[in-house]
Amino acid sequence: MNANDFPVTLDALAALCKRRGFIFQSSEIYGGINGFWDYGPMGCELKRNIREAWWKAMVRDRDDIVGLDASIIMHPRVWEASGHVGGFSDPMQSCRQCRRMFRADQVAEQLRESAWRRALTDAAATAGADGAVVWNPDAAARWLEKKGAALAPGLLARCREGERIETARLAALLAGFATPEGRPCPACGGELTPPRDFNLMFRTFIGALEDSAGQAYLRPETAQGIFANFLNVLDTARVKIPFGIAQIGKAFRNEINPRNYTFRSREFEQMELEYFIRPGTDAEMHAYWVEERMKWYRSIGLPEGRLSKYVYEPKELAHYASACTDVMYRFPFGTQELEGIAARGDFDLRRHQEYSGKAMEYFDPEKNERFVPHVVEPSAGVDRVALAALCEAYREEWVPKEAGGEPRTAVPGEPLPEGYEVRTVLRFAPVLAPIKAAVFPLLKNRPELVEKAKEVHALLRRRWPVFYDQTGAIGRRYRRQDEIGTPLGITIDFQTLDDGTVTVRDRDTMRQERAPIAELRDRVAAALGEA
RNA sequence: GCGGGUGUAGCUCAACGGUAGAGCUCCAGCCUUCCAAGCUGGCUGUACGGGUUCGAUUCCCGUCACCCGCUCCA
16 A cells, blocks of 8 residues: 555544644633634644745745735625625525525525425415415315424424414415515425525624624635735736735635534635736636646645646636636545635626726736736635645554664554554655754763753754754654654764764654764755755 | 534543542653663543532533534535
């Protein structure tokens, strides 16, 4: 079995993440809160490394992309323009009896298909002169007492008074079936709430009064902050098309059903680029960004074999989009999206132009023309990348008890071979590792070793996050670092005192080499791939 | 959102209608010349709220969270 196919269970990963301070459930001391997660000392370093790798690749290493950090709460009109409020999110009605949810515009159709509604029509309705349904309330009551009790419990509950059915009330309900306000639940005949805007945005209020005038939203995506600042950046950053604006930040979606550990959370962090292009170059630029982004995922240690692309069919695309490709990763719970790369045309800028009354145009001095740029949007989830990195890094291995043995990937279901023990290790790419190296004195009760180790620690920590540990046997300290994915272990032993060399132990091979302290920084940089 | 299951220490598990225990982890000390060694000591717990009871971790109800299936969803 290929090491990449080691079946990580989310349970095992979540246990390690908690044990070693990567991820905690939010508000755990109060019983937890569904859909929210906290990142501990190791987890926040991991996320920081992911963000910095992205920022470096997208902004620092390029001439054509600039950064932005927009506010989380924006003018409510932003979300009208974007389509997140209003027509885009369909009003919903829910049943007060069975609590099922229905799209308001589909209730009439679903009612025609409804089993209880058909049975009731057969039992108690005739067609009137003008084709309208004429109900016989007494027949309806008889039906409801027998067959209808199981088929339409919601309707029964609405017109029952003690043991008997209030025929007059039933008659009123039946009469209302034809009106939008009186439509019953297609599933049980219960009472539907009025249509309500049901969207995934968290609402809040600006100012002390909680009235509709102050209503605002936590952003459900960071992208709109970029579009809303398009003109500001254009006027100040001296950018020339094609150019991009990049942003990393929190976004919030009130998901119905968060699942799969941190994969779908209600509060999450996005890394988004809006890359503005000349109309007509959409397909070419979209293809370019798909490849750029795939390269980036490989550069942080996600292997080709676990990554894939999902190319949207034309019928799956939003009406304004010309292409969309998702970057997928094979998680333990299935192949899921890390990032979506969409060619959105000029939809967003045009909508903001329409809603704000400001011309969202780019002036091309060479061709002496104005146009609304099109945009390609690579939009990635920091938390999803972090989860993928953890899944990818997690290994259980068999290690020979005798010195100098090489670790082997454990074979699930097979017993531990004689003479081996288990180690859990996170094989992060060095760029993502929360701690780059750990420094140990071989023994803590020899002051000369401790003193030298602290010197080496001080030497390295100026450049990298480096951990110092003198507690417990040396083997135990190596294993602790394995569990947080520290690539290098540096040990000060008695030979160090004689010749100024230390041992450098590699996390993955568990092999050790000696290196002079004078060359240590270069050796560490080389081992981390920074040289 | 629906249905089913689960909830005891950081982890794995035990116990009982009457003072909640073990192993591992963690911390301290001793020891230890390179892969979770040993000895001694120590910290930590019945998810939350209510009810029944002389007494509830145990029985009942509610809430919350987690897991599985369905549903929904970029």
